[in-house]
Amino acid sequence: MRPEFFGIIRSPFLWGVIVLFAVLGQWASPYHLGIATQTMLYIALALAWAIVGGFAGQLSIAHNVFVALGALLASALFLRLGINMWVGLVLCAALSALIGVFFAYLDSKFSLGHLSFALVTLAFGEVGMLIVAGWDFVGGASGLSLPRDQGRLLNFEFGGARGYFWAALALATVYLLINYAILHSRLGFYLRTLRDNEAAAQAVGVYPFRNKAIAMAISAAMTSVAGTLYARFSNFVDPSFLASPTLSIEIILIATIGGLTTPLGPAVAAIVLVPFSELLRGWLGGQLPGLSHIIYGFLIVAVILASPRGLVPLLVKIFRQRGGKDVATISMQKGA
């Protein structure tokens, strides 16, 4: 682990923002808490994805499979077999990690390029959706409803909107720290060499399969855990949302728009985009359904045109021009 990592985790700015969010949760209304929880879960999902998509540069479009596993299978195990959701969470995360390693194996076995890897994972994402829709054990196409939350933590119940918000905030914080830890560890360096040039990475003795498999396993397990929390948070586990490849695209969009060179990228983008899209839908959904999606789409195009490397690098540039230096600047210098 490099010293930069400890600089970042000791940053008062970062912890200040996290504590501010936690305290704000105390007063927010359930409606706003719901949006905030969703935002935190998207941060977690985007950060988990960024480990393969950002550090290793592998565009995985199959991450909806891991969300679906964590959400649907853990819920089904609980509803059908009475398996505690904490246990289900661990089981599904382990299973997701195995599937992740399998993707890395395919990548290495058939030496898939970036584009072929994306297409293969897209196919698996679609297949995952079809399996879920045809498999009654996980609720088929109609989904599953979890029993009412009674606030028993041992049963994976966090008791109401505020509890879920704090749980999701904690999850997003842990994921942010994991991302920084990986970025500044040997694994992070090896992944970036593989992303930049696999031949050169091999010339310095990096084993592509092992490093990609570890990254994929971590990313898949983290995605699955976020999926389980999402399921418990939303009570009704909807396969057309949680198992659909569209969710993968949403995650990729958030991570990419924020910028993949720093873990702050996915976090900032989710904080901007998820509430914006929700509120927009709330304001405009009544009069002109669909208009909110159009505005959202235009906003995304505008951000990509304004800063192809992402929102956070753009913010850092503006910040630097004004002579500032903060956690984002420090992380950018090392993360680029």
Next chain:
Amino acid sequence: MLEISGLHAGYGAVSVLHGVDFTLHQGAFLGLLGANNAGKSTIINCLSGVVRPTSGHIRFEGRELTGLAPHKITDMGLIQVPEGRLIFPQMSVLDNLKLGGGTKRAIAKRSDEMERVFALFPRLSERHTQMAGTMSGGEQQMLAIGRGLMGQPKVLMLDEPSLGLSPLFSQIIFAALKKLHEDGLTILCVEQNLNLTLAYSTSGVVLERGVIAVEGSGPELRDHPITRRAYLGL
């Protein structure tokens, strides 16, 4: 130290090497020469494990190398400085060097080796915080060699180190290789630049359309009619 026998290799239906045999002795500085398409890079890529030979044997210190994965070969001390340098442009010079010394056998002596690399190429020391991609081609080649040295090679294999460099920088690079050789490093250098290579190496092998056409010491090769034919197609 490194024995190549009956090496055949190719890409898909195209076969490039048709039975190559040569031996690299401990402490040698061997130039692997030849015109474009002769198969020089294919040999070096077979040695580093990036290309799988279709038949033949490669033995390094008595161990068979064919079929081993590239990172395993690097771990054994057979280290390639790839063609076109292939440094990591978005990382600092220091990080590039550290990566080269990340293998199991090299990591313990990483800081000693770093000092030796900086002594060999003081330019790298001056620029150690700079992004590698912002350096000149010659400096990047220095970095690529330095990165290879960080892995503590028993044999350093270079693929066209003079590619795209000015004559002055090519001389600097080859002078550094000569110094490494004098310090006891075994070097295999693939090159198109015949005169430059023969001026610094102890011996050479000339490759012509996938087979060894002639081998020998520098002056022998320079004026050999087969060398001229291999280069000029006469």
